[in-house]
Amino acid sequence: MKRDVVIVGGGPAGSVCAMFLLRQGITPLIVEAETFPRYHIGESLTGEGGQVLRRLGFEPQMTARRWPVKHGVKVYGPTARGSWFVPVTSRDADWRLYENITWEVRRSEFDATLLDAAVARGAELLPGRATKPLMRDDGSLAGVEVRAADGGTFDVESALLLDCSGQATFLANHKVTGPKYLGAYDRQVAFFTQVTGAIRDHGEARNEQPGNAVILYQQKFHWAWFIPIDDEVTSVGIVCPSAYFLEKKESKRDFVMREIRELNPELARRIPAANFVEDIHVIPNYSYQVRGFTGRGFICVGDAHRFIDPIFSFGVTVAMREAEFLAPLVRTYLEGARRDSPNPFADYQLACEQGVDVLEDMIDLFWEQPFTFAACVHRRYTDLLTDVFAGRLYEHQPSTGILAFRKLLNRTEERDRSYTDGDTYSIPIGSRYHPERAALWQGRGAAVATTEKWLAKA
Ligand SMILES: Cc1cc2nc3c(=O)[nH]c(=O)nc-3n(C[C@H](O)[C@H](O)[C@H](O)COP(=O)(O)OP(=O)(O)OC[C@H]3O[C@@H](n4cnc5c(N)ncnc54)[C@H](O)[C@@H]3O)c2cc1C
Numbered sequence: 001m002k003r004d005v006v007i008v009g010g011g012p013a014g015s016v017c018a019m020f021l022l023r024q025g026i027t028p029l030i031v032e033a034e035t036f037p038r039y040h041i042g043e044s045l046t047g048e049g050g051q052v053l054r055r056l057g058f059e060p061q062m063t064a065r066r067w068p069v070k071h072g073v074k075v076y077g078p079t080a081r082g083s084w085f086v087p088v089t090s091r092d093a094d095w096r097l098y099e100n101i102t103w104e105v106r107r108s109e110f111d112a113t114l115l116d117a118a119v120a121r122g123a124e125l126l127p128g129r130a131t132k133p134l135m136r137d138d139g140s141l142a143g144v145e146v147r148a149a150d151g152g153t154f155d156v157e158s159a160l161l162l163d164c165s166g167q168a169t170f171l172a173n174h175k176v177t178g179p180k181y182l183g184a185y186d187r188q189v190a191f192f193t194q195v196t197g198a199i200r201d202h203g204e205a206r207n208e209q210p211g212n213a214v215i216l217y218q219q220k221f222h223w224a225w226f227i228p229i230d231d232e233v234t235s236v237g238i239v240c241p242s243a244y245f246l247e248k249k250e251s252k253r254d255f256v257m258r259e260i261r262e263l264n265p266e267l268a269r270r271i272p273a274a275n276f277v278e279d280i281h282v283i284p285n286y287s288y289q290v291r292g293f294t295g296r297g298f299i300c301v302g303d304a305h306r307f308i309d310p311i312f313s314f315g316v317t318v319a320m321r322e323a324e325f326l327a328p329l330v331r332t333y334l335e336g337a338r339r340d341s342p343n344p345f346a347d348y349q350l351a352c353e354q355g356v357d358v359l360e361d362m363i364d365l366f367w368e369q370p371f372t373f374a375a376c377v378h379r380r381y382t383d384l385l386t387d388v389f390a391g392r393l394y395e396h397q398p399s400t401g402i403l404a405f406r407k408l409l410n411r412t413e414e415r416d417r418s419y420t421d422g423d424t425y426s427i428p429i430g431s432r433y434h435p436e437r438a439a440l441w442q443g444r445g446a447a448v449a450t451t452e453k454w455l456a457k458a
Contacts, residue, residue, distance in 0.1 A: 003029045004334055006144055006158040007123075008130040011040065013302030013319035014164035015114035018123040019056055020327035026334065027122055029156065031146055033129040036115055037108035041192055041281065042315050043235050044070065044213040044227045047088040047390030049317035050102030052324055061113065067103040068211030068228040073312065073389065074201075075215045076266045077370075083266075084374055085207035086389045095396065097383055104211055106229045126156075130165070133174050133298075141176060141297030159297070159334055162326075164319075166303040167283075172290040176298060177305070183287025184364070185309045188221055189245055190286060191256050192237035194278035199270045200228055213313060216264035220367055223311065224263050226270055233277060238263065239310065242284055252280045286310065293352075294345035299326060306356055309363050317391035318359070322352050325394075355393035358402050362388045365405040372408065376401065 005021060007014045010032035018028045045053075053062060072087040090100040119125050132145040134155055143157035163171040172180040200210040214226040222244065227235040238259045248255055253276075260271050286307060293305035302319025329348055338344035362385070366373045377385050381401030388402070398406070 001154065002143075002157040003027075003124075004158065005029070005160050005162060005330060006031060006156050007162045007164050008144065008170050009033075009164035009166055009168075009304070010036070010115045010118070010125065011111055011164060011166050011302070011319070012114060012316045013166070013304065013323050014162070015111070015118040015123075016052065016056070016320045016323035017162050017164060017301060017326065018118040019114075019121055020324050021330060022118075022122050024327050024331040026327075026331060027124065028162070029124045029126055029158075030115070030118065031126045031128055031130050031144070031156070032115070033127075035127070036112040038111070039278070039281070040107035040111060041190075041235075041237075041283070042107055042310075042313075043110075043229050044073075044104050044225075044313035045102045046313060046317040047090055047100055047102050048392055049320060050088070050100065051090060052317070052320040053103075055324070056117075058113075058117070062103050065109075065113075066231075067105050067110075068230065069209065070102045070104050070211050070213055071099075071206040071209045073213045073215060074207055075374075076217060076264055078218055078264060082374075084377060085212075086377060086386055087206055089383075089386045089390050091387070091392065097386070099206070104213065104227050104229055104235075106233070130170055133161070133171060133176050135176070136297075139296070141171075141295070160330060161298045162330075163293075163298060163300040163304040164302060164323075167286070167307065169288070169290060169300075169304055171298055171300055171304070172293070177290050177295070177300060178292025180288055180290045182285065183289055183306075183308050184360070185221070185287035186285045187242050188239055188286070189242045189282060189284040190237055190239045190310060191245075191252055191259075191280055191282050192225075192235065193256065193276050193280045194229065194233050194235050195271060196232050196234075196275045196277055197271075197273060198226065198228075198234040198236070199272070200234070214266075214270070215311065216267045217370070218263050220370075222263070224259065224267050225310075225313075226267065227313075234271075236260065236271065236274075237310070252282060256280055292349075294349040295343050299330075299345050299348070301326065305352075308356065308360050311363060311366070312389060314359055314391060318356060318393070321355075321391065321394065325351065351394060355397070358388060358393045358397045361398075361402055361405045361409065361411065364409055369408060376404070380404075 005028040007028050007030045010030045014030055021028050072085050074085045076083045088100050088102050089097050128146045128148040130144045131147045134143040136142045141161050145155050147153045171177050201208040211228050216224040222240045225237045229235050257274055260274050261268050290305040293300035301322045333344055384399040384401035
């Protein structure tokens with residue numbers, strides 16, 4: 001089998017890549033290992049996530065499906081006395097800020113909607129698992145070996161492979177990319193489930209809307225989320241240092257129940273009785289970064305190359321925005337542009353890295369200096385930071401707000417390039433990965449794959 005573009009993974013990155021490629025006149029083949037709908041975490045969208053969906057024509061469907069409307073994110077401090085709110089915003093063509101809304105979604109249905117739409121618009125779907133990249137003698141990628149649902153394997157040759165495999169990091173695990181490093185937030189663990197009967201806000205103001213995302217802070221790296229995903233069901237997650245969970249010596253269910261009562265008074269008020277309607281899922285060590293994630297014949301998109309921290313809900317937005325940017329590049333590449341370049345997608349890689357670095361600098365300031373951060377959000381850089389919260393990570397960045405954060409974090413110099421293994425594209429001011437522990441990840445499975453092992457050990 002031979003195709004111009006093969007996409008490994010039919011999550012948001014894969015489906016959105018497919019839909020933007022179709023607009024460029026390219027018909028991709030999507031290889032997806034799971035049967036949809038399937039459970040997935042990542043339910044709260046940002047303003048720019050909503051804008052990508054609008055550009056793809058999904059607004060009527062999102063409205064008709066009655067997904068909870070998100071006007072912003074509300075953050076509660078440890079005592080529940082102080083809370084602050086960041087509204088969802090957009091920018092018009094003249095970069096004027098305006099209020100907007102986005103959505104909270106149940107990922108099983110949302111991902112299935114996107115994948116179905118990609119197929120309805122013309123993409124080919126191949127149910128099966130990508131098992132091995134096919135390499136040419138000159139080191140470029142020539143396609144992928146696929147194991148189909150019936151167990152048979154066959155090769156799919158491609159001019160370009162888009163790795164949209166999420167945390168499975170298909171190409172990084174096969175060492176097609178540069179090394180995969182642990183991110184700065186690796187020693188944490190997230191527990192998450194869904195409950196009914198939770199108490200939501202019901203006011204007129206934007207910060208009292210029932211569909212808003214709520215973040216409940218306990219202390220550094222210890223927090224919870226509360227995200228309504230339909231009229232009845234709320235997604236709840238507890239994130240903490242792994243050591244804290246291990247010290248407690250509780251089952252995951254007891255741990256989550258007690259954390260709901262104790263983590264933050266506002267969380268306890270909102271969930272008076274935990275009526276679980278979903279298993280308790282666990283992801284340890286979710287933070288990582290893959291270097292050299294583009295090259296001859298391949299591009300990694302979304303979680304397939306980097307995930308930093310779930311706080312403030314950026315994952316789906318980053319995946320979809322990266323997917324949108326690459327479509328015109330893929331078209332010119334297939335037409336013959338940059339074929340002789342050592343890395344035809346170097347500029348794209350740099351833009352993606354710089355965008356997520358903006359995000360990481362914001363998140364780091366939140367963790368390192370929460371009071372300064374709140375003051376910056378409220379007073380000093382309000383509009384500039386609503387841009388970052390909305391996922392405008394690539395345009396007009398780094399803003400004066402982000403530059404100020406870098407100063408506060410002492411990150412005004414470029415990081416020592418000796419860690420970059422010859423990868424000279426990135427300017428990773430904010431990327432604090434741990435090369436000394438890289439061996440933990442090289443050639444190993446995804447964080448999700450290690451979860452059961454991690455829990456058993458715990
Ligand atoms: C605790 C936690 C909370 C989060 N909360 C949020 C949130 O509120 N909002 C938000 O936007 N993001 C959130 N995220 C991030 C979000 O889950 C991801 O960023 C997002 O799902 C990335 O999309 P993706 O398409 O890159 O990968 P995925 O959604 O993971 O899709 C990858 C797909 O590839 C398939 N696949 C994998 N390997 C293969 C293979 N070898 N062959 C074929 N198919 C394969 C998988 O089956 C899967 O369907 C959270 C993440 C964590 C860890």
